[in-house]
Amino acid sequence: MTLLERYAEVAGRDVVEHLRQLAGLLKGARVVHVNATATGGGVAEILAPLIPLSRELGLDARWEVLDGTPEFFACTKLMHNAIQGKRAAPDEQALRAYEEVNAGNAARLTGVLNDAEFVFVHDPQPAALIRHFSKRSGHWIWRCHIDASHPDSRVWRYLQTHVAGYDASVFSLPAFVRALPHRSYVIPPAIDPLGDKNRDLPDEQVRSICERNGLDMNRPRIVQISRFDWFKDPLGVIAAYRIAKPFLPELQLLLAGGGASDDPEGVEVLRAVREEAGDDPDIHVADLPPGDNVTVNALQRGADIVVQKSLREGFGLTVAEGFWKGRPVIGGDTGGIRLQVVDHHTGFLVASAEGAALRIRYLLHDDARRQRMGEKAREFARRSFLLTRQLREYLTLMVALQRGAEERIGAD
Numbered sequence: 001m002t003l004l005e006r007y008a009e010v011a012g013r014d015v016v017e018h019l020r021q022l023a024g025l026l027k028g029a030r031v032v033h034v035n036a037t038a039t040g041g042g043v044a045e046i047l048a049p050l051i052p053l054s055r056e057l058g059l060d061a062r063w064e065v066l067d068g069t070p071e072f073f074a075c076t077k078l079m080h081n082a083i084q085g086k087r088a089a090p091d092e093q094a095l096r097a098y099e100e101v102n103a104g105n106a107a108r109l110t111g112v113l114n115d116a117e118f119v120f121v122h123d124p125q126p127a128a129l130i131r132h133f134s135k136r137s138g139h140w141i142w143r144c145h146i147d148a149s150h151p152d153s154r155v156w157r158y159l160q161t162h163v164a165g166y167d168a169s170v171f172s173l174p175a176f177v178r179a180l181p182h183r184s185y186v187i188p189p190a191i192d193p194l195g196d197k198n199r200d201l202p203d204e205q206v207r208s209i210c211e212r213n214g215l216d217m218n219r220p221r222i223v224q225i226s227r228f229d230w231f232k233d234p235l236g237v238i239a240a241y242r243i244a245k246p247f248l249p250e251l252q253l254l255l256a257g258g259g260a261s262d263d264p265e266g267v268e269v270l271r272a273v274r275e276e277a278g279d280d281p282d283i284h285v286a287d288l289p290p291g292d293n294v295t296v297n298a299l300q301r302g303a304d305i306v307v308q309k310s311l312r313e314g315f316g317l318t319v320a321e322g323f324w325k326g327r328p329v330i331g332g333d334t335g336g337i338r339l340q341v342v343d344h345h346t347g348f349l350v351a352s353a354e355g356a357a358l359r360i361r362y363l364l365h366d367d368a369r370r371q372r373m374g375e376k377a378r379e380f381a382r383r384s385f386l387l388t389r390q391l392r393e394y395l396t397l398m399v400a401l402q403r404g405a406e407e408r409i410g411a412d
Contacts, residue, residue: 003056003194010193011388019388022395023057026402030060030138032116034109036076036125038065039290040258041227042189042317043122043145049192049387050394057395064112066105066126071097074264076125079159082152083124084231084312089154099128106132113138118398120170127162139401142166145189146314147335148176168401172315172336185397188339189315190390191324191381196293198324201301209295210302214284219250220364222330223303224318225296226257228269228287231312233332236353238276238283240309243357245282248364256286256299301325304370305363309356313337319347320385323377328370330359340385346377 008016031054035043047063054061068076075094082088090098106113106129113119113129117138121129123145130140142163148156148171156178163169168183177184191198207217215221222241226232234255241253255273258266270287277283288295300306306322308331315336322329323340329347331337341347348359363370 003053006194007053007388011382011386015388015392019057019392019395022392022399023054023059025399026395027058028060029118029398029402030116031118031120031398032062032064032112033120033122034064034066034113034126034129035122036066036068036073042315045192045195045197045317046189046387046390047122049195050391053387053391057391062112064109066101067108068101068125069097070264072101072125077264079124079155080146081231082155083159084147084314085150085152087152089152095158102126102128103132105129118401120394121166124159127159130162130165139167139398140165141168141170141397141401143170144176144314145172146176147312148178149173149335151178168397170397173339176314176335185393187390187393187397188336188385189317190385190387191317191320192387193324193382197297198321199297201294201298205294206298206301209298213254213256213286213295213299215252215254215299215302217302219252220248221252221254221303222305222307222360223254223256223299224307224309225255225299225321226308226310226316226318228257228266228273230265230269231310232257233309233311234269234273235276236311237307237309237356238273239353240307240356240360241283243354244360247361251360251364252282252284254284254286254299254303256284256288256296258288258290258292296321297325300327303327305330305360307356307360308332308337309350309353310334310337316340320381322347323381323385326374326378328363328373328377330356330363340380342376342380346373346380 004016033047051061051063075090075098078088078090119140120143122143164181170185170187171177172188174186224237245251274285306327306329308316308318310332313335319329319340331341333349333351341349343349350356
């Protein structure tokens with residue numbers, strides 16, 4: 001069975017046929033995606049299956065990863081946080097490190113990027129590459145995966161000097177779109193239903209992995225899985241658990257995740273989470289190795305409720321992942337989580353630890369309601385947040401750029 005046939009079984013044959021029709025307009029096109037890391041974080045998770053699926057559709061697709069330094073990644077973490085609203089601008093020395101790394105990678109990738117008909121550059125880390133390709137002939141697209149709705153003005157002004165040179169930009173939500181001198185498109189991210197993180201698993205494997213991570217499968221379980229990052233608010237999840245615990249004495253919490261090579265704050269956040277958890281035997285903290293997607297899959301399937309209590313969130317793939325497993329999600333009322341969680345239908349949006357605790361109590365006291373919400377959530381993910389939908393919109397974008405279409409697909 002081909003890869004496309006496998007996706008057709010999950011997403012529908014009409015969906016795959018539409019992909020074939022669009023890709024036929026781009027047959028053989030050289031497409032390069034550039035990002036900062038090969039593992040860890042949502043961008044790498046999307047690109048890993050997107051590239052082979054694109055190739056099977058007849059595109060000459062490839063994925064390049066930046067070579068960076070600790071100083072570079074410290075700078076881009078500050079930029080990432082600043083774009084999401086934190087007052088934290090890198091200094092001149094950090095910006096020099098940022099530009100030097102981009103210059104070095106531009107020299108390394110000159111042949112690959114000059115020959116490409118479409119170049120997708122993901123997030124701030126490689127955004128400055130374009131300054132070194134003044135004679136490019138292909139279409140360059142800056143793809144912003146983070147919440148840019150209220151960026152620090154200093155950092156955005158600096159980044160804008162690079163991003164303005166692109167032919168188009170892509171954001172995850174209309175609220176994230178920034179004013180730029182080119183077309184802006186809105187394309188939410190998506191999950192891969194065939195990958196290790198989302199494929200079906202035997203019940204005994206789910207149980208074994210959950211028990212290995214400390215969970216008692218005979219007691220209620222809430223799980224948040226994400227990078228150890230302040231914006232994911234793991235300490236707020238612990239606070240919600242503690243507020244709910246007196247009403248649900250059997251309640252267990254698992255916080256699981258890992259770091260990404262471009263995120264130097266992960267160790268600090270993990271240390272704070274472990275300190276906050278203390279010696280509570282019902283709080284389990286798992287620092288997962290990169291790429292341990294089967295464990296993530298099993299832990300989400302083993303949860304009664306999936307939590308993603310982010311304070312800022314570009315999209316939040318873990319929400320769609322939880323939906324795909326038939327679990328309602330309690331998510332922070334922010335960014336891309338708002339696009340996914342339909343309040344009272346696929347889960348609940350919350351703005352505080354107290355609000356999260358209230359919804360935890362509500363769902364764990366009403367098994368039938370929790371199951372109905374989980375069923376709605378899975379169908380919503382199937383229709384809206386699978387990789388086939390995201391690829392269809394990327395193909396449509398490329399066709400529009402290739403043909404110089406005046407219509408804008410998305411929002412300004």
